[in-house]
Amino acid sequence: MIIASLILIYTFVILFAYGQGTIFLLHKILLKQAQFSIPFQLIIGLMTITTLASFASLFIRINWEFQSVLITGALLLFFFVVCRSYAFQKLSLRNFNTSQIIGLIIFIGSSILILYAATLTPTNPDTGIYHAQTIRWIETYPVVPGLVNLHDRLAYDSSFLLATTIFSFSYLKIESFHLLTGALFLIMAGYCYQGIHELLGKKYLLSNFLKLGFYLSLFIFLFDQVSSPGTDAPATLLIWFIIAQTIRFFEERQLEEDLQGFFLILLCFFCVTIKISTAPLLLLALGLMVFLNYFKKFRNYGLAALCSFVILLPFVARNIILTGYPIYPGFPFDLFHLDWRTSVENVKNASKTIHWFATLPNISFQKFSSLSWRDQTIQWFDNLIPRQKAILQFILASLLANGLLCVFKEWRIFLKQNKSTWIVYLTAIAGCVAWFVCTGFSLWLWLFNRRGLFIGFDGHCIFARKNLIA
Secondary structure, three states: HHHHHHHHHHHHHHHHHHHHHHHHHHHHOOOOOOOOOOHHHHHHHHHHHHHHHHHOOOOOOHHHHHHHHHEEEHHHHHHHHHHHHOOOOOOOOOHHHHHHHHHHHHHHHHHHHHHHHHHOOOHHHHHHHHHHHHHHHHHOOOOOOOOHOOOOHHOOOHHHHHHHHHHOOHHHHHOOOOOOOHHHHHHHHHHHHHHHHHHOOOOOHHHHHHHHHHHHHHHHHHHOOOOHHHHOOHHHHHHHHHHHHHOOOOHOOOOOOOHHHHHHHHHHHHHHHHHHHHHHHHHHHHHHHHHHEEEEOOHHHHHHEEEEEEEEHHHHHHHHHHHHHOOOOOOOOOOOOOOOOOHHHHHHHHHHHHHHHOOOOOHHHHHHHOOOHHHHHHHHHHOHHHHHHHHHHHHHHEEEEEEEHHHOOHHHHHHOOOHHHHHHHHHHHHHHHHHHHHHHHHHHHHHHHHOOOOOOOHHHHHHHHHOOOO
């Protein structure tokens, strides 16, 4: 646990340096304001070094060679940027009321719990199936052409697996450490605690209530994933962060000159490289561009498009080299006819396997394939645990409540005054629809003819598992 603590401290230092450096660079280019919380800076740092490592992995292994360059860059950033531009503030408990002090103690205790959980043996079966092996390949070799032909799971490319490799320290010959998920949990816990602290200080904002809900969800829905380098939990955590921070961005009535909106756009694209099923976030990125008038300012739009392209480029390039397809398993179209590509039939089978495992992993693939779409969905819903069904009910109730509230004039006025938040709401609806289409519309039939009750709606409760916005 001591070694894990030291690695996490090193991780935070590196992320902070590159986060500060990225903010400083774009502040100079765009001449915009730059005020970010520490968790926000750390996530920006994660986006930056992951993109750098993705490019590097096209030519070299991600091992001590890349780590040497990373440390050198961090030292330069600390000397030329961090030490000159960042004012460290002392934490004074004198400004805390009693409830806030109690909240801080609970946060510290929960952080220690997260640290401990990060050192446990992963319970995610995919870690043993392909996460650890994929990381080992990245540690040992540059991206390998046609690796999909050795084992298709090795080609399930995710930038988070690559980011985990950066801090695995396999060259120390101790073991390959997979602690980046735990680091992201701690970052998100700190971010959510900021909202809880403000709630205890009687600052009642929607974003703060969301942070409270997300903080509780860390331990209720995702805690068993802390020790796994899998992509489900990181994608979910980033979705939560982007949603909550976007709402906070609108609540504070930020101007077009604020740099936060720019980075929220980039994070939407970065999230897609972690798990492609987060693609509905791109609707939020588009909405932010409209809100910030980027389409009327070619310089801002051009830079946002360029940075987004830079983030996506190595992800697509790695997929093409690994499989012969821009997204794998994705659209089964052989566009490039590369010698090392896998067949279109294999791409289709991989997609079917993912659908089976996400829906009914407790039955054989052959039996699952023999079921109709309707029967698959019905059995999937039957197999949900009670808390998942309860949250499905809550989603439907919340949607109906929002609709019924429109009867009241005050609520309609509130909606008109907060039109910007519609962007977030529409993105959430798009994520629900995308998830629901993937699961199957036959659930609606179940809702009416199984028990005659309107019990559930879509996958909002399990976007921690499905990693789609809800």
